[in-house]
Amino acid sequence: MKELPRQCASGSRQVMHICAIFRQSHFLAPLSLLCIALAGCTVGxxxxxxxxxxxxxxxxxxxxxxxxxxxxxxxxxxxxxxxxxxxxxxxxxxxxxxxxxxxxxxxxxxxxxxxxxxxxxxxxxxxxxxQASLFPSITGNVSKTREKISGVTTGAPSSSILTLNSASLSISYAPDVxxxxxxxxxxxxxxxxxxxxxxxxxxxxxxxxxxxxxxxxxxxxxxxxxxxxxxxxxxxxxxxxxxxxxxxxxxxxxxxxxxxxxxxxxxxxxxxxxxxxxxxxxxxxxxxxxxxxxxxxxxxxxxxxxxxxxxxxxxxxxxxxxxxxxxxxxxxxxxxxxxxxxxxNQLPQFSITGSLGSTVASGTRLFSAGSGVWSLAGSIAQPIFDAGALEHxxxxxxxxxxxxxxxxxxxxxxxxxxxxxxxxxxxxxxxxxxxxxxxxxxxxxxxxxxxxxxxxxxxxxxxxxxxxxxxxxxxxxxxxxxxxxxxxxxxxxxxxxxxxxxxxxxxxxxxxxxxxxxxxxxxxxxxxxxxxxxxxxxxxxx
CATH class of the missing domain: 1.20.1600.10 (Outer membrane efflux proteins (OEP))
Known part of the structure; x- marks a missing residue:
């Protein structure tokens, strides 16, 4: 079979302009992935x-x-x-x-x-x-944890009962590069x-x-x-x-x-x-x-x-x-x-994940000053060896x-x-x-x-x-x-x-x-x- 044609569309002027702005900011790492996705190819x-x-x-x-x-x-x-x-x-x-x-x-x-x-x-x-796969997925998490740590494991006096309350929003997105x-x-x-x-x-x-x-x-x-x-x-x-x-x-x-x-x-x-x-x-x-x-x-x-x-x-x-x-x-x-x-599926798979929330010892103080927590991560996964499964x-x-x-x-x-x-x-x-x-x-x-x-x-x-x-x-x-x-x-x-x-x-x-x-x-x-x-x-x- 002849080599399959590929349709690769370059990003629009608006997309490239946004990318240029982010290159001048401190958000280069995560948002560059988004720029790649918006200006990506459609293989096959x-x-x-x-x-x-x-x-x-x-x-x-x-x-x-x-x-x-x-x-x-x-x-x-x-x-x-x-x-x-x-x-x-x-x-x-x-x-x-x-x-x-x-x-x-x-x-x-x-x-x-x-x-x-x-x-x-x-x-x-x-x-x-x-079609929902083209959109980010957002998940809300609320938890309450009560625990007591024994001093036998830490060598310190036993702690009193601790109560932790947390609430967060987790976002995940897989750019369709x-x-x-x-x-x-x-x-x-x-x-x-x-x-x-x-x-x-x-x-x-x-x-x-x-x-x-x-x-x-x-x-x-x-x-x-x-x-x-x-x-x-x-x-x-x-x-x-x-x-x-x-x-x-x-x-x-x-x-x-x-x-x-x-x-x-x-x-x-x-x-x-x-x-x-x-x-x-x-x-x-x-x-x-x-x-x-x-x-x-x-x-x-x-x-x-x-x-x-x-x-x-x-x-x-x-x-x-x-x-x-x-x-x-x-x-x-x-x-x-x-x-x-x-x-x-044979090409690199991109993903972006992030979370934003609050963790406090008392539920009434959620989202108060100093209680915020956040994370942002991006990853690329490339299949290297699968015994030819994806090729077949x-x-x-x-x-x-x-x-x-x-x-x-x-x-x-x-x-x-x-x-x-x-x-x-x-x-x-x-x-x-x-x-x-x-x-x-x-x-x-x-x-x-x-x-x-x-x-x-x-x-x-x-x-x-x-x-x-x-x-x-x-x-x-x-x-x-x-x-x-x-x-x-x-x-x-x-x-x-x-x-x-x-x-x-x-x-x-x-x-x-x-x-x-x-x-x-x-x-x-x-x-x-x-x-x-x-x-x-x-x-x-x-």
Whole structure:
């Protein structure tokens, strides 16, 4: 690896002027360290986001518009508009008030969202904790000592009981001469940024899952309705065969074969009903509800509008829009800052300590004339021999950076792959639905013709059975093809980042508060009797 660049900033005019004044005074020793800190360096590499290849794109062939199918639900052609911005609430493009309400409920009540927001709040508070290292720490000390010294140990007469009272303020400060503390703050800030985009990834995954689950509910419900209609048609056909059997026009074989076909069709209904129930249970989990809290929200494909204009972000914009890419970028930034921390640990460590107080024999005379005590010290510590521990930790930090860089590149490639897959799915499934509609109508017309011919005795029963099965398969395939177009649209919005930059739904409390003074509350020190202490934001299972 090439030598890491270092950013060293010289002190400002004001800082250098102050240093010059102190050089003329008697405070040269301790305050020179402060001047060095204020005009110090920040070792380690400065983070720069890796560039995406200039020729990176989603596919060789540009898709602009999909095919159109002659069916109401999900049959519209979809036009892709390059550079079009993504609405923050993209799910509203499906024009379903019930769906909008479920997404809003999920974003408010889903436990994963609460966990991600708590993780972001924790990361921000840790940033403030690291920032405190840039400030001096002040500690107050008060003590009272009573002692009696035996004359046996000193050879003098035993002393009377002595009482000493003291009070002091101790100050300690570690100047950030080489920027190790600043790099640590940079690292924790990058971790907070990672949690920020993990939260956005949680929002994106959750909203996509809710929409896809609603589409699945609609698809399964329509498949159940189609299967029940096919069962009705087969039952009517069976009644006709029974009538013909009574007249002696056909044998038992045709009746038994139709009964078998009807039973097989009925057997496909319970799995669909199970899938419907399990999908509803999954939706309840996304909404933060228990299974018995189902409010019977119903969806069918006809109630969902297929968006006819879809955004297609520019390839150069995808790295800034995808939460997973931004999270990987934050991890890379953190790894870069950790190199600076490791380098700074190999260099001299500076510290300044001081105290000011009073010690008297009587507590009422504290801080009286002649009772003052003080101390001031500065130190420099340079690691000389540690068997290579710090050097190996630096090398480990460099290796961690290389790992994060490779993972970042992999995440970017996966992002482009997701968009390319979504675009290809939009094109293929639009063509598939178009053909499925044609196949269904052809199978329906053929079934009607064969039924009429069978009544007249012009065709054998096996022809009727084949026509029934073909029609049944084409109906269910058409419903699944319709649902696929809604799911593909959702996948495209998810692959492009979901428009989080056009929303403001992150809880402001996740930012924390950079307080510099704080003590535990009375409730934290003395929790109420007969109650277990719990944080203010503890979760409840209602």
């Amino acid at each position: 590499p400065d983070f720069v986001r890796p560039d995406v290849a200039a020729n990176a794109d989603y596919s060789r062939k540009q898709l602009t518009i999909t095919a159109q199918a002659d069916v109401d639900a999900g049959g519209a052609a979809q036009q892709l508009i390059a550079g079009m911005d993504i609405p923050g609430q993209w799910w509203t493009l499906f024009r379903s008030p019930a769906l909008n309400a479920l997404v809003a409920e999920a974003m408010h009540a889903n436990p994963n969202v609460s966990a991600a927001q708590a993780a972001l709040r924790q990361a921000n508070e840790l940033v403030y904790a690291d 080489f920027g190790g503390t600043r790099r640590q703050i940079e690292s924790s800030t990058a971790q907070a940024e990672y949690e920020r985009f993990q939260l956005e990834a949680t929002y994106l995954t959750l909203t996509s899952n809710v929409v896809n689950t609603a589409v699945s509910l609609a698809s399964v419900r329509d498949q159940v309705a189609a299967t029940e209609e096919i069962i009705r048609l087969q039952s009517d056909q069976l009644d006709l065969l029974h009538a013909q059997r009574r007249l002696g026009a056909i044998g038992d074989t045709d009746v038994l074969t139709q009964e078998t076909a009807l039973a097989q069709t009925r057997a496909t209904l319970p799995p669909l009903q199970k899938q419907l129930a399990q999908t509803r249970n999954q939706l309840m989990a996304y909404l933060g509800r228990f299974p018995n809290q189902d409010q019977d929200e119903r969806f069918n494909l006809a109630s969902l509008h297929l968006p006819e204009q879809l955004p297609l972000s520019l390839p150069s914009a995808i790295v800034g829009q995808r939460p997973d890419v931004r999270s990987a970028q934050a991890q890379l930034h953190q790894a870069s800052a950790n190199i600076g921390v490791a380098v700074a 930790r630096k090398r480990a930090a460099v290796a961690a950076y290389d790992e994060s860089a490779a993972q970042y590149r992999g995440t970017v490639i996966a992002a482009f792959q997701d968009v390319a897959n979504a675009l290809r799915a939009l094109e293929a499934d639009a063509d598939a639905l178009n053909q499925q509609v044609v196949a269904e109508r052809s199978a329906q017309a053929n079934l009607g013709l064969v039924q009429a011919q069978f009544r007249l005795g012009a065709v054998a029963y096996i022809n009727l059975l084949t026509a029934q099965q073909t029609y049944q398969n084409t109906v269910l395939a058409r419903v699944r093809a319709q649902a696929a177009r809604y799911s593909d649209t959702t996948a495209l919005f998810q692959a492009l980042g979901g428009g989080w930059w056009n929303r403001a739904d992150v809880d402001p409390a996740t930012a924390g508060t950079p307080d510099r003074f704080g003590l535990p509350s009375w409730q934290e020190i003395m929790p109420p009797a007969n109650k277990k202490a719990a944080p203010a934001n503890a979760a409840r299972l209602d």
